[in-house]
Amino acid sequence: MDQQQRQAGVQRTVIRTLWVLLGMVGFTVALVPLYDVFCEITGLNGKTADSAQVISAQGVDDSREVRVQLVTRSGNGLPWRLVALDPVVTVHPGQISQVRFEFTNVGEQQSSGRAVPSVSPSAGARHFRKMECFCFEQQWLQPGESMQLPLVFQVDPDLPKDIRTLTLAYTLYPMDEVVALGGFRD
Amino acid sequence: MASETSQATLHSSVSDVAAGGAAHASHGPTGLLRWLVTTNHKEIGSLYLIFSLVMLFIGGSMALVIRAELFQPGMQYVQPEFFNQMTTMHGLIMVFGAIMPAFVGLANWMIPMQIGAPDMALPRLNNFSFWLLPVAFGILLSTLFMEGGGPNFGWTFYAPLSTTFAPPSTSFFIMSIHLAGISSILGAINIIATILNLRTPGMRLMDMSLFVWTWLITAFLLIAVMPVLAGVVTMMLMDINFGTSFFDAAGGGDPVLFQHLFWFFGHPEVYIMILPAFGIVSLIVPTFARKRLFGYASMVYATASIALLSFVVWAHHMFTVGLPLTAELFFMYSTMLIAVPTGVKVFNWIATLFRGSITFEVPMLFALGFIVMFTIGGLSGVMLAIVPADFQYHDTYFVVAHFHYVLVPGALFAIMAAVYFWLPKWTGHYASETLGKWHFWLSVIGVNLTFFPMHFSGLAGMPRRIPDYALQFADFNMISSIGGFLFGFSQLIFVWVVIKAVRGGRKAPAKAWEGAEGLEWTVPSPAPLHTFDTPPAYDPQTDSPSRH
Numbered sequence: 001m002d003q004q005q006r007q008a009g010v011q012r013t014v015i016r017t018l019w020v021l022l023g024m025v026g027f028t029v030a031l032v033p034l035y036d037v038f039c040e041i042t043g044l045n046g047k048t049a050d051s052a053q054v055i056s057a058q059g060v061d062d063s064r065e066v067r068v069q070l071v072t073r074s075g076n077g078l079p080w081r082l083v084a085l086d087p088v089v090t091v092h093p094g095q096i097s098q099v100r101f102e103f104t105n106v107g108e109q110q111s112s113g114r115a116v117p118s119v120s121p122s123a124g125a126r127h128f129r130k131m132e133c134f135c136f137e138q139q140w141l142q143p144g145e146s147m148q149l150p151l152v153f154q155v156d157p158d159l160p161k162d163i164r165t166l167t168l169a170y171t172l173y174p175m176d177e178v179v180a181l182g183g184f185r186d
Numbered sequence: 187m188a189s190e191t192s193q194a195t196l197h198s199s200v201s202d203v204a205a206g207g208a209a210h211a212s213h214g215p216t217g218l219l220r221w222l223v224t225t226n227h228k229e230i231g232s233l234y235l236i237f238s239l240v241m242l243f244i245g246g247s248m249a250l251v252i253r254a255e256l257f258q259p260g261m262q263y264v265q266p267e268f269f270n271q272m273t274t275m276h277g278l279i280m281v282f283g284a285i286m287p288a289f290v291g292l293a294n295w296m297i298p299m300q301i302g303a304p305d306m307a308l309p310r311l312n313n314f315s316f317w318l319l320p321v322a323f324g325i326l327l328s329t330l331f332m333e334g335g336g337p338n339f340g341w342t343f344y345a346p347l348s349t350t351f352a353p354p355s356t357s358f359f360i361m362s363i364h365l366a367g368i369s370s371i372l373g374a375i376n377i378i379a380t381i382l383n384l385r386t387p388g389m390r391l392m393d394m395s396l397f398v399w400t401w402l403i404t405a406f407l408l409i410a411v412m413p414v415l416a417g418v419v420t421m422m423l424m425d426i427n428f429g430t431s432f433f434d435a436a437g438g439g440d441p442v443l444f445q446h447l448f449w450f451f452g453h454p455e456v457y458i459m460i461l462p463a464f465g466i467v468s469l470i471v472p473t474f475a476r477k478r479l480f481g482y483a484s485m486v487y488a489t490a491s492i493a494l495l496s497f498v499v500w501a502h503h504m505f506t507v508g509l510p511l512t513a514e515l516f517f518m519y520s521t522m523l524i525a526v527p528t529g530v531k532v533f534n535w536i537a538t539l540f541r542g543s544i545t546f547e548v549p550m551l552f553a554l555g556f557i558v559m560f561t562i563g564g565l566s567g568v569m570l571a572i573v574p575a576d577f578q579y580h581d582t583y584f585v586v587a588h589f590h591y592v593l594v595p596g597a598l599f600a601i602m603a604a605v606y607f608w609l610p611k612w613t614g615h616y617a618s619e620t621l622g623k624w625h626f627w628l629s630v631i632g633v634n635l636t637f638f639p640m641h642f643s644g645l646a647g648m649p650r651r652i653p654d655y656a657l658q659f660a661d662f663n664m665i666s667s668i669g670g671f672l673f674g675f676s677q678l679i680f681v682w683v684v685i686k687a688v689r690g691g692r693k694a695p696a697k698a699w700e701g702a703e704g705l706e707w708t709v710p711s712p713a714p715l716h717t718f719d720t721p722p723a724y725d726p727q728t729d730s731p732s733r734h
Contacts, residue, residue, distance in 0.1 A: 009383035010307045017375045021409050028417035028447075032432065035443050044510060045440050076436070116435050123510055173436030 043125030046118040051136055053129045056156040060094035066155050070099060071169040072115075078174040079107030080141065082115060085148070093157040101134065101170070102148050105141035114138040115170040124166045127159040138175040222317070225309035226715060227294045232612075233316050234291025235605075239681070241283035241323065242598075246674050248276040253636075253670035255653055256663045269653035270338035271330065277341025281459065282366045283323050285593065288601045289462040290315075290373050293401050296608065297377065299706040299713065300395045302386030302722045307379035315372040322365035329355035340651060342452070345433035345444040349425045356426060360419045367412045374408035377401055386705070386721040392486070393730035395704050396479065399486050400465030403493045407454045407461070410497075414451040418444065442507050449500035457496045460592060461489055463560075463600030464531055467553045469704070470607050471535050472731075474550035475542025476701035481534040482732040488527035488534075495524050505576045514573045521571035528564055532557060547699070548622030552603030555595055555630055563591030566641065581651075584644025590637045594673075595630075602629075602680065610694030614712035615687045621679055628676035635669025703731060 039045040068091055070084035086099040105111060115135045119125040130136075132152040141147070155166065215223060224230060251272045255263050264272070294312065298305055306312045329336035334353035337343065348356060381402045385394070394402075421432040422444075431437025433444045464485075472479045479485065501509060501517040509517075535557050544550070566588040570576050579585060602625075609617045639662040644650075648659045655663065694711040705724070709717045727733060 006383055010379045013379045013382050014308070014375060017378055017409055021371065021375075021413060024410055024413040025417070028414045031414075031417075031447060031450075032421075032443065035440070035446065039440070042510075044513075045442055046508065047440070050438070114436065118435075120508060121510075122508055171435065175436070 043119075043127075044122050046120055046122040046125045048117050048119055048125055048128055048130060052131055052133070055096060055131060055154060056094065056129060058094055058157045060092050061157045062092050064093050064161075065090050066093060066159065066163070067165040068097075068153075068155065069165065069167045070101075070151075071167055072101070072172070073169060074172040076171070076173050078111060078113045078172050080105055080111070080113055080172055082170060082172050084170075091155055093155050093159050096131070096152065096154045098150050098152045100148050100150055102146060103134075103139055103141060104146040105143055108143050110140065110142050112138050112140045112175040113172050114175050115172055118169045118171070120167050120169070121163060124155075124159055124163045127156045128166060128168065129154045129156055135170065223313065225305070225313050227298050227305045227309065227312065228612075228713065228715060230306075230309075230312050230316050231291045231294030231296075234287045234294060234319075237316070237319055238284045238286075238288035238291060239684075241279050241287070242677070244327070245276050245279035245284055246677065248272045248279070250670060250674050252276065253667040256655070257667040258664065259655055259657055259660050261654055264653070266653045267335060267338060270340075270651065271336045273651050274337045274340055274343075275326070275330065278326065278337070279323065280593070281341060281455070282363070283319070283326075285459045285597050285601070286370065287319055289401075289404070289459070289597075290370075292397075292462065292466070292601070292604050292608075293373075293377055295612065296706060297380055297398055297401060298384070299611075299709065299717055300398050300704055301381065301384060301389060302705050302718045302724060303380060303384035304716065304718050306376050307384055308376045311372055312376055315369045315376065318365050318369035318372075322362040322369065325358050325365070326362040329353075329358050332358070342448060343422070344448070345422060345425065345441050346435075349422050349433055352426065357423060360423045363419050364416060367416050370408050371412045374405035374412075377405040378409075381405075386718070386724045388724040388726060390726065390730075392483065392732050393724075393726045395465070395731060396468035396482070396485055397462065397465035400461040400468075400489050403489050404458050404461045407458050407493055407496070411451045411454040411458075414447060415455075418447040418451065421447075442504075445504050445507060446500070449503045450497075452503065453500045454493070454496040456589075456592075457492055459597050460560075461493065463556065463597045464489060466600045466604045466607070467535060467556050468531075470549050470553040470603055471538050471557075473607075473699050473701045473703070474547060474553075475539050475544050477538055477542045478703075478733075479534065479731055480537035480540075481530070484530055485534055488530040491527040492524060495520060495527070499524065502571055502576070505573050506580045518571055518573045522568060525564065525568050532561055532564075543701075547606075548617060548619060548626060549603045549607035549699075551623070551626045552599050552606060555626065556599045556603065559591055559595030559599070559630075559633070563588055563593075563596055566591065579644065581649055582644035583640040583648045583650055586650050587637050587640035587644055590640070594637065595633050599629075605680075605684070607699075608706075609684070609687050610698035611706060611709075611711050611713055613687045613691075614694055615691035616694050616698070617683050617687045618691065621683045621686070625676060625679040625683060628679065629673060632669050632673025632676055636666050636673055637669075639663075639665045639669075703729075705729075 039047060068089050070087055070089075072082040072084055074080055074082055081104040083102045084099065085102055089097055089099060091097050114137070117133070117135050119128050130151065130153045132150060134149040134151070139149070221229065221233065251264060252269065255261075255269055294306065332355040334355060336353070336355055337348070337359045339347040339352060381394070381398055421430070424430040425432050425434055425439070431439035433439050433441050435441060468479055468485055499517060499521045501513060502521045505514055505517070566584065570579055570585065570588055606617050606622055609615070643659045643662040646659065648655055696710050697707040698711055705722055706713070708722065
């Protein structure tokens with residue numbers, strides 16, 4: 001075979017493989033928003049909406065009861081205590097309920113934190129609607145300060161029938177450092 | 187061949203086709219500089235193989251630190267922090283520094299010789315791909331001496347362990363992964379360009395040796411998934427240094443996203459480490475059974491199916507993160523489906539052996555060892571694919587047993603088989619049969635002593651990546667440690683065998699093995715620096731491994 005022809009062939013192959021490579025780079029970048037959209041639609045990662053939702057007006061389904069467990073986690077370097085004052089409530093789908101949480105800064109400095117919610121089983125995440133939640137914004141606490149904040153929520157009647165217990169877990173994260181350093185490394 | 191002037195124009199082009207680069211090397215510098223600037227596929231192949239052997243011993247020493255610490259319960263020799271660095275570095279070095287470069291080295295040596303090409307399609311790029319690796323692993327190893335230590339988050343570097351809670355050296359780790367990734371991508375482009383364009387006239391795709399076929403498919407896998415790895419480490423870098431929150435739940439990110447991205451790369455990656463091994467075994471078994479490979483076409487299609495399926499099974503590594511039932515079922519069934527093309531391959535190897543005139547030279551011993559023990563690893567893989575069972579096995583030593591069975595007596599044994607198989611071609615001398623048999627049998631005993639008990643300690647609930655363990659696991663761990671040291675030190679025999687063969691030994695003819703087929707056996711042993719400057723004659727009717 002002719003040398004020139006081979007060289008042209010190699011060039012063509014290299015250019016094509018570079019296009020495939022570029023396509024995969026683009027695909028990788030696209031995976032992040034795709035994952036977010038996918039999770040938003042399906043609720044797969046247990047995330048709930050990050051702003052207040054309107055009340056679903058489908059009426060209350062008195063025939064079913066759902067246990068809602070409220071769990072809190074701290075310990076990401078933020079000296080705060082988060083307590084669910086009503087750790088377990090039983091609600092009917094469609095019913096609007098209010099529970100309270102107590103935030104306490106046990107540290108010696110003013111600090112800022114945020115509680116990030118996660119629902120399990122994740123199939124129930126998009127049926128857990130929050131009308132009012134401290135998790136939509138960050139909180140500031142003086143040393144020793146304590147405050148009670150409400151969560152107003154509704155489990156919508158479309159919740160799959162096999163889900164009888166929903167667990168809402170709040171994890172506390174320090175906020176000021178996240179903004180400043182992009183992580184809270186020690 | 188080309189004239190001086192046309193060679194000069196070739197040199198100025200990126201696609202420096204074979205002959206030009208090769209002629210260049212033979213008039214080039216001598217001594218160390220020659221190795222630094224070489225564009226010869228055989229020399230670069232040797233560099234890759236030597237590099238991966240060095241990495242095998244570095245990664246292996248780390249494994250022995252792990253096994254020494256686990257010899258008895260309680261803390262004996264190292265701190266838990268250092269233990270974590272050892273498990274992490276052992277994994278990273280073996281995957282990216284030993285197994286992958288060894289296969290690239292074999293590809294460099296053998297693909298041009300098997301397709302009748304004078305060199306790789308892009309010889310200078312080839313040189314660059316190799317020299318990126320010592321830089322990458324120099325950086326990676328240097329992290330061990332930095333403040334806070336090297337990477338300690340496991341070779342899978344799950345965020346946020348590798349971002350929020352990582353040692354300060356993590357940015358160096360990211361840099362080294364980037365460099366190794368670029369090296370792999372460039373190598374893959376080179377291999378694809380070589381195979382698709384430089385085959386000798388008359389050789390169709392379905393006439394190529396299985397090693398060339400499996401490498402072609404592997405190269406496509408590399409091009410497809412290395413950008414994903416590069417993307418995921420770049421996101422880590424940004425999370426650590428630039429305040430983004432891709433994987434940080436506090437900022438609206440999602441740690442599970444990391445796992446999806448990582449395993450979307452990671453699962454094809456495990457096939458990148460095994461497909462060329464399938465190719466090697468598919469050459470060695472017919473040679474020593476003195477029969478043609480059974481089911482050539484089905485081998486090609488099975489390899490391609492495994493590669494395609496590898497893109498839709500990634501979440502089987504993540505069954506316990508809380509996937510919905512439909513996703514768990516999908517990934518369970520798609521994973522089990524891979525057993526079908528893999529079964530086709532094992533069946534074909536056995537069918538090739540059936541009624542063959544088998545002799546048991548060292549390369550054949552390693553290839554047969556591969557078939558038996560890789561199948562054991564494949565079987566435990568099917569067990570792990572079962573979702574309800576995986577909840578029990580997840581992150582236990584059962585997983586460690588599984589992937590070491592497919593990687594050590596799998597990928598590594600295939601590489602050893604390839605070295606024993608082609609050493610006569612490379613050096614002109616046969617490897618010592620006696621020492622080779624010692625190496626093989628001690629390795630088999632060592633590997634099984636090390637990894638078989640891990641199945642039991644895993645089923646009994648011993649978690650992976652811990653420096654200390656409960657007393658009931660003590661006996662199994664002691665056996666594993668004894669086996670580990672036996673296996674590790676047996677590899678010194680291998681080094682001795684290679685050095686001996688380079689220095690001298692029984693002279694090998696061009697066709698070193700009676701039953702061998704393929705263009706590489708038509709050139710003298712040792713292969714001269716330049717082979718196939720003019721494309722060899724090829725007649726598919728008589729030369730193709732797929733002929734009837």
